[in-house]
Amino acid sequence: MTRNVSRRDVLGAAGAAAATAMLPAPALAQGTPPSVVIVGGGVGGATLARQLALHARGKIFVTLIEPARRYRTCFFSNLAMAGLNSGLAIDYDYMRLVFELGILVRHDAASAIDLTARTVKLRSGQSLKYDRLVLSPGIDFNNGAIEGYDEQTSKLMPHAWRRDQPIEVLKAQIDAMPKGGTFLITSPAPPYRCPPGPYERASMVAHVLKRQNPSAKILIVDEKDSFPKQKLFLDGWKRHYPGMIDWVPRKDHGGLKAVHAKSGELKCEFRSFKADVTNLVPPQKAGAIA
Known part of the structure; x- marks a missing residue:
């Protein structure tokens, strides 16, 4: 019995073979399987x-x-x-990795790495030895880049850009917007997770507002003067949400400098913005363990 081999099969097999080839020779010669420890169980780590x-x-x-x-x-x-799929469709656990593939999943956090001893110290105090280590730390926010932005600010101006703040937090604010109100989303300078994401989100917010608050407006305050798939988005907005979405490139505001969460004001170099709901997507960097 045969089956077609997909590109994913080839890449997956090649990745596994490459990982084996890179393992130290002593680990391969001792008769016990060499150990690969992956820190971070997001999409990258879990997929690997x-x-x-x-x-x-x-x-x-x-x-x-x-x-x-x-x-x-x-x-x-x-x-x-936007109500186009269920929140359950984006919610996963790790049980299939354990029971179907025999992966050891440790629900703990890595606190230190000893490259000489080849060990990872866990927050619980235990240490794990490895032959090959992979870091897949996800993202952290560069809070110091914007004056006035901190964890407390994110409760009033939600990011909903990381799993510690679910999308429902932002959706509740959008649903409570006054008629004819303004939704504002910022788009940070690279690097950040999912470059088309802020524009996709603006589109989905427009989908919601067109139905429940058609006189509302959307502002995209961008830290860039161009963005991924720009023509596709601009054409789509003009066709489906005419007059609702206003994209403001960096050259028109000079860059985001400070936020005042209580007043809802964003201060840029030579312009300020204020909205009923602000989705502030902060500057980003690699997760702390990296």
């Missing part, structure tokens, strides 16, 4: 763990370190906000 276990078939012992027991994807979250 799955592919290694799937294609290595017991020849590599895979451990995934992830403190959370459930993972909510950021991709497709905008569809959930």
Whole structure:
């Protein structure tokens, strides 16, 4: 019995083979499977763990370190906000990795790495030895880049850009907007997670407002003067949401400098903005363990 081999099969097998090839020779010679420890169970880490276990078939012992027991994807979250899919469709646990593929999932956090001893220290105090280590830390926010922005600010001006703040937080504010109100979303300078994401979110918010608050306006305050798939988005907005969405490039405001969460004001170099709901997507960097 044969089946067609997909590009994904080839890449997955190649990745597993490459990981095995890169393992130190002593680990391969001792008779026990070499150990790969992956720190971070988001999309990148969980996908790598799955592919290694799937294609290595017991020849590599895979451990995934992830403190959370459930993972909510950021991709497709905008569809959930717009009511185009269920929040359950973006919510996952790690049980299939454990029971179907034999991956050891440690619900803990990595606190330190000893490159000489090849160990990862966990927050619980335990240490794990590895032959090959992979870091997939996700993102952190560069809070110091904007004056006045901190964790407290994010409660009033939600980002909903990371799993610690679900999309429902933002949706509740959008649903409570006054008639004819203004929704504002910022788009940070690179690097940040999902470059088309802010424009996709603006589109999905427009989808909601067109139905429940058609006189509302949407502002996109951008830290860039161009953005991914720009023509596609601009054409789509003109066709489906004429007059509702206003994109403001950096050259028209000079860059975001400060926020005042209580007043809802965003201060830029030579212009200020104020909205009924502000979705402030802050500057980003790699997660702390990196």
